[in-house]
Amino acid sequence: MRKAIAVLFLGFIGYYLLSTFLLVPFGVVRVLEGVGLKYLQDGLQQTGAANLVTSIVVNYRGFDTLGEVTVLFLAATGMGALLYSKRPTERARQNASVIVKTGARILFPLIIILGAYVFIHGHLTPGGGFQGGAIIASGFLLMFMSYRTYHVNHVILSRVESSAGSVFVIIGLLGLAYGSSFLANILPLGTANTLFSAGVIPLIYVAVGFKVGAELTALLDTMLQTVK
Amino acid sequence: MYLDPVLMIALPLFAAFLIPPLARISKGLVKYVPVLIIGFNLYETVMLLPHSMVKPVIVIIAAWAPPLGINLTIGPLGNVLALIISLVGFVVAVYNIRFVEEEPNEKYHMLFLLLTAGATGMVLTGDIFNLFVFLEITSISSYALTAFLRDRDGAEAAFKYLLIGSMASTFILLGIALIYATTGTLNMAQIAVRLKDVDPRIAIMALILLITGFGIEAEMFPLNGWAPDAYSQAPTPIGAAFGGIVVKAGVYALARLIYTIFSFQGIFHFILIAGIITLLIAEMSAIRQKQLKRMLAFSSIGQMGLVLIALGLATTRGVEGGLFQMFNHAMIKPLLFLSAGYLVFYSGSKNIEDMDGMGRVKPLLSFFFAFGAFAILGLPPLSGFWSKFIILSETISHGFIAVATLALFGSIIEAVYYLRVVGRLYFKAPHDGAKVQYVPKSALVAMSILALITLVTGLYPDLVMTYLKPAAAELIDKSIYIKAVLSAGL
Numbered sequence: 243m244r245k246a247i248a249v250l251f252l253g254f255i256g257y258y259l260l261s262t263f264l265l266v267p268f269g270v271v272r273v274l275e276g277v278g279l280k281y282l283q284d285g286l287q288q289t290g291a292a293n294l295v296t297s298i299v300v301n302y303r304g305f306d307t308l309g310e311v312t313v314l315f316l317a318a319t320g321m322g323a324l325l326y327s328k329r330p331t332e333r334a335r336q337n338a339s340v341i342v343k344t345g346a347r348i349l350f351p352l353i354i355i356l357g358a359y360v361f362i363h364g365h366l367t368p369g370g371g372f373q374g375g376a377i378i379a380s381g382f383l384l385m386f387m388s389y390r391t392y393h394v395n396h397v398i399l400s401r402v403e404s405s406a407g408s409v410f411v412i413i414g415l416l417g418l419a420y421g422s423s424f425l426a427n428i429l430p431l432g433t434a435n436t437l438f439s440a441g442v443i444p445l446i447y448v449a450v451g452f453k454v455g456a457e458l459t460a461l462l463d464t465m466l467q468t469v470k
Numbered sequence: 471m472y473l474d475p476v477l478m479i480a481l482p483l484f485a486a487f488l489i490p491p492l493a494r495i496s497k498g499l500v501k502y503v504p505v506l507i508i509g510f511n512l513y514e515t516v517m518l519l520p521h522s523m524v525k526p527v528i529v530i531i532a533a534w535a536p537p538l539g540i541n542l543t544i545g546p547l548g549n550v551l552a553l554i555i556s557l558v559g560f561v562v563a564v565y566n567i568r569f570v571e572e573e574p575n576e577k578y579h580m581l582f583l584l585l586t587a588g589a590t591g592m593v594l595t596g597d598i599f600n601l602f603v604f605l606e607i608t609s610i611s612s613y614a615l616t617a618f619l620r621d622r623d624g625a626e627a628a629f630k631y632l633l634i635g636s637m638a639s640t641f642i643l644l645g646i647a648l649i650y651a652t653t654g655t656l657n658m659a660q661i662a663v664r665l666k667d668v669d670p671r672i673a674i675m676a677l678i679l680l681i682t683g684f685g686i687e688a689e690m691f692p693l694n695g696w697a698p699d700a701y702s703q704a705p706t707p708i709g710a711a712f713g714g715i716v717v718k719a720g721v722y723a724l725a726r727l728i729y730t731i732f733s734f735q736g737i738f739h740f741i742l743i744a745g746i747i748t749l750l751i752a753e754m755s756a757i758r759q760k761q762l763k764r765m766l767a768f769s770s771i772g773q774m775g776l777v778l779i780a781l782g783l784a785t786t787r788g789v790e791g792g793l794f795q796m797f798n799h800a801m802i803k804p805l806l807f808l809s810a811g812y813l814v815f816y817s818g819s820k821n822i823e824d825m826d827g828m829g830r831v832k833p834l835l836s837f838f839f840a841f842g843a844f845a846i847l848g849l850p851p852l853s854g855f856w857s858k859f860i861i862l863s864e865t866i867s868h869g870f871i872a873v874a875t876l877a878l879f880g881s882i883i884e885a886v887y888y889l890r891v892v893g894r895l896y897f898k899a900p901h902d903g904a905k906v907q908y909v910p911k912s913a914l915v916a917m918s919i920l921a922l923i924t925l926v927t928g929l930y931p932d933l934v935m936t937y938l939k940p941a942a943a944e945l946i947d948k949s950i951y952i953k954a955v956l957s958a959g960l
Contacts, residue, residue, distance in 0.1 A: 259644070262675040266651045276654015277537050305531045305540045309591070309603035312483055313610060316584055320614025323577040324625075400490045407487030411480055417532070424476040426533035 290431030291365040291440035299370065300443045304425045308410060310372075311450060315407060318457045322464060331467035338388045346388035353381030361451025365440040371447040375454025382459040386466055399460045406453035413442050413449075472517035475529050475544055475594065478552070482507050482587030486580050493576035500576045504563040504583045511590060512560050515553040522549040523940050526954035528596070536596065536955055537657035543596030543955055546940035550793070551593040551722050554800045557923075558714030559586035561916045562707045565808055568910035569707055578618060578705075585611040585711060589719040596955055598649065598731075599656045601723060602642055605687070609635045612716055616704040627699035634696045638686035645679030648672055659955035662731050662948060677732050684727060687720025689774045691748035698755075701767030702820075706811025709763060710804035713770045718800055721774065725781055729945040730952075742782025746873050749775030753883040761820045762810050765887060766803070769846070772880060773799045779877060780861045783868060789942040790935065791860030797934055798845070798853045798927070805920040806842040809835050812909055817901070822891055827900025835909060836895045838917045843888040845924045848881065853928040 281298055289297035299307055337343075360367075361374025385392045417426035432439035485507045493500050521527055526545035533539070544552070559582075566582065588607030595601050613635065617628030650656055652672050653664040665673055686693040701709045728737050749772050756768035773795065780792025812835050817824045829836040845852035848859070858881065865874040927934050944950055 259675070262648070262672055265669055265672050266648065276650075277656075278654060280538060301532055302534050302539050303532075303599075306600055306603050308483065309600070309607060312486070312584065313603070313606050315487070316581070316607060316610045316614070319577055319580055320610060323574055323581070323614055324617055324620065326574050326577075326620070397494070404487050404490050408484060411484040411487065414480060415484075418474055418476070422533045423530045424474065424480060425531055 286434055289427065289440055289443065290434050291443050292435045293365055293367060293370075295368070296365045296370050296443060296447070297440070300365075300446050301425075301427060301440075304414075304446065307446075307450070308414065308425070311407065311410060311453060314454065314457055315403070318403075318461050321461060325464050325467075333386065333390055333466050333468075337390050343388045346384045350381050350385055353384065354378055357381065357451070357455065361447050362444065363437070364447035364451075365443045366435060366437070371450025372454050374447075374451040375456075376458060378451070378455035379458030379462060383462050386462060394459060394463055396460055396463070399456045402452055402456040403460070406449040406456070409449040410446055410453075413446055417442070472514055472521070475514060475518060475527065475542055476531060478511045478514050478556075478594065479542075479587055479591045481510060482583050482590075486584050486587070489576055489580045489583075497576065500579050501567050504566065504579050504586070505560065507583060508556055508559040508563050508586055511586070512553070512556040515549060515556050518544060518549055519553070519937060522546055523937065526944075526951060528955060528958040530958070536958060537655045537660045540595070540597045540600050541657070541955070541958065542594045543659070543951065544594055545944045545951055545954070546937065547722070547725075547793075547942075547944045548593045550797075550937055550941045551718060552590050554718055554797055555586060555589045555593065555715050558711065558800050558804055559589075561919050562711050562714070562804060562808075564919075565710075565913050565916035566707050567912040569705070569811075569913065578615070581611045581615050581618075582708075582711070585615065586715060589715045592719040593722045596658055597656050598646055598658050598661065601658075602639070602646060605642065605719075605723070606639060608716055608719060609639070609687070612700070612708075612712065615708045615711075616700045618705055618708070619703075621703075623699075624703045627696075627703035631696040631700045634686055634693070638683040638693075640683075641679045642683035645676045645683065648676040648679070652676075657955065658726070658731055659952040662733075662952055663956070665732065673732070674734075677727070677734065677737065680727055681724065681737075684720055684723040685744075687716065688724045688778075689717055689720070689748070689771045690724075690744050690778060691751055691771075691775070694748070694752075694771050697771055698764050698767040701770065701807075702761060702763040706763075706807055706814075709767070709811075710807035713766075713803035713807065714800040717770070717774060718796060721777055721781075721796060725945055728781070729784075730948045733948060738782050738784040740782075741778050742870070742873065745775045745778030745780075745782050746876050747775070748772070748778060749880045750876060753880040757883050757887045759887075760822060762814060762822050762825065762891065763807070763820060765822065765891070766806055766810060769884065769888075770799070770803050772884065773803070773846070775880075776858070776861060776877065779865065779873065783861075783864055783870075784946070785864060785868065786942050786946050787860065788864040788868075789945050790938050791857055791864055793938045793941055794931070794934060795857035795861060797938070798857050798924070801920050801923050801927070802842050802846045802854060805838060805917055805924065806846065808913065808917050808920075809838040809842065812913065813839060813895075822894065824901065825891060825894050826898035827895070829896035831900050832909070834914070838921055840892045840895065841921055841924070843892050845928065847885050847888055851928045853924050853931065855928065856931040 285294045285297050289301045291297035357374045357377035360369035361371045364370030414425040417428050418424045421428040427441040429441035431441050485503050489500055522544050523546050526543055529542035531540045588604045591604035592601055613628050613632045616631055617624045652668045653661050689697050701712055752768045752772035756765050759765040777792045777795050780788050813828055814820050845854045848854040862874050
């Protein structure tokens with residue numbers, strides 16, 4: 243009985259939510275009002291980034307991205323604090339077959355290169371620091387799953403994480419010192435659509451890429467460990 | 471002379487990123503980092519006060535004027551709340567110096583620093599999505615800190631909090647999505663201007679989603695199921711931080727929402743009713759608690775009920791009273807929690823009945839607890855009296871006699887359970903098992919600061935009220951806020 247009421251109640255909320263969201267016209271061009279239009283018209287000129295999504299994420303709304311980077315950092319730290327154990331740990335997996343091992347060894351460097359490519363070209367092509375970092379972490383995950391003895395050095399990962407995070411804040415503070423405000427783009431914008439363009443945007447995305455890659459790798463390794 | 475206010479957020483984040491390498495150099499230094507950084511925030515908020523009282527300080531970020539970029543809008547309200555948050559954060563950071571010996575303690579200090587930074591960001595930002603991001607920072611650090619002791623109860627409380635908190639985040643995000651889809655902007659001032667052209671069905675849905683989400687953080691009934699467990703199972707300083715920091719940021723978001731952004735007339739009555747129900751249910755639950763910290767948790771919910779009543783009145787004087795109540799609660803509840811933490815530690819039990827005679831064993835600690843209890847009850851001339859008096863007299867003068875009667879009834883229940891504990895502390899013979907040890911000086915300093923503030927604001931309420939008046943005016947007359955933001959951009 244209680245379950246039936248709960249389901250009915252959820253159904254009611256779901257229906258009400260859906261019917262409201264249907265009131266918002268879907269698929270109609272609505273960018274002509276609001277800030278969206280300004281981003282579209284002037285984004286390329288103002289930020290020099292060919293990828294408009296990146297220019298919004300890293301430049302116009304870069305403060306949010308700093309916050310999101312912190313959220314990820316917090317999640318990793320919180321996880322580390324909760325799974326902290328004084329006893330030695332080991333990975334709870336058996337060795338994989340020869341095929342997987344060989345495949346992983348060949349694919350691993352390629353995956354890392356792809357990840358690096360994605361975050362270095364974040365201001366030019368779809369992708370960016372978060373995506374590139376996630377790709378890199380997936381490469382490490384492949385290695386963890388194939389080789390039981392494959393270990394990463396958490397001290398190095400934590401150093402990468404800390405320095406990448408600090409680089410983001412330092413770039414912001416330099417904007418405050420040499421430009422008009424925190425996170426202001428103080429480097430020349432260059433020619434759009436070339437690798438060295440868009441000022442600080444690629445620098446921030448490279449830092450984010452390193453940070454996300456290191457964080458997710460450490461997180462995956464911690465979660466795969468069990469107490470001996 | 472103040473530095474760029476964005477440093478109040480940038481520096482804590484910077485410090486948090488640098489704590490892991492610092493911990494490898496010297497473990498002992500880490501615990502002073504939050505004291506230093508939050509101390510800087512405290513300095514900033516005090517120095518900003520004279521400026522923000524005259525005219526909201528607009529801080530542009532990434533060189534894009536609002537609404538294109540994100541901005542901090544530091545009006546009287548945001549500044550006062552940032553001051554409260556930094557003050558409580560600073561005191562708790564001092565208390566933390568000798569409290570946390572558990573490994574991995576550098577992570578504890580890092581999480582605590584980010585919790586304070588997140589709450590500061592919530593009250594300062596002028597952008598609704600940025601508010602969401604800072605809410606995430608605040609709540610994720612709260613989840614991790616709740617379970618920090620890694621025991622069964624802590625994990626359960628943290629998991630409960632995590633589930634309900636994620637629901638809150640989802641609701642808020644959906645609400646923001648609706649607002650952005652219909653107004654095309656995320657700047658709170660601009661949303662406030664444009665919302666009147668939006669289909670009311672969509673606006674009301676967005677309002678419901680956002681109120682539900684922030685109501686969870688503000689401990690509004692019936693969304694406060696997480697609070698008693700989280701308060702009582704988290705390490706003591708974190709319980710104090712929930713009452714003084716996290717909930718304050720949640721209530722701020724709620725107030726900003728109903729006054730500045732939406733300002734629908736009907737909503738105020740809803741908040742008023744939600745407030746009185748929250749107050750009564752919490753006080754009635756509190757009196758039935760056997761554990762000291764759980765009792766304090768329910769009492770904290772009750773106090774927030776009183777704040778909601780004040781906000782629901784929607785009059786200048788009422789809002790002033792509500793803000794004053796928030797200030798008092800932010801000073802007194804941490805004092806109660808911090809002293810209760812050591813009382814629990816020395817008596818070796820969480821139960822109220824084992825607190826017998828602690829007044830003789832630990833006179834100073836018990837004095838702090840009793841002082842806090844009297845202050846929160848509203849015993850004149852302590853500070854709790856003035857805020858309760860303003861709220862109740864304002865409720866009566868606007869004809870809500872029934873609400874005022876029920877609120878007074880709640881106060882009587884509150885008096886019963888607080889005095890019961892104080893009575894046990896002083897008028898019962900101590901148990902044999904009580905440990906006699908010295909309380910660390912840092913903890914005593916932390917508690918003395920809070921007690922002193924409570925005493926001074928009780929004797930001279932005008933010291934605080936001078937700053938709360940413009941803050942209340944900012945909520946009642948939303949055009950001040952909107953004009954300040956929009957003249958900075960466009």
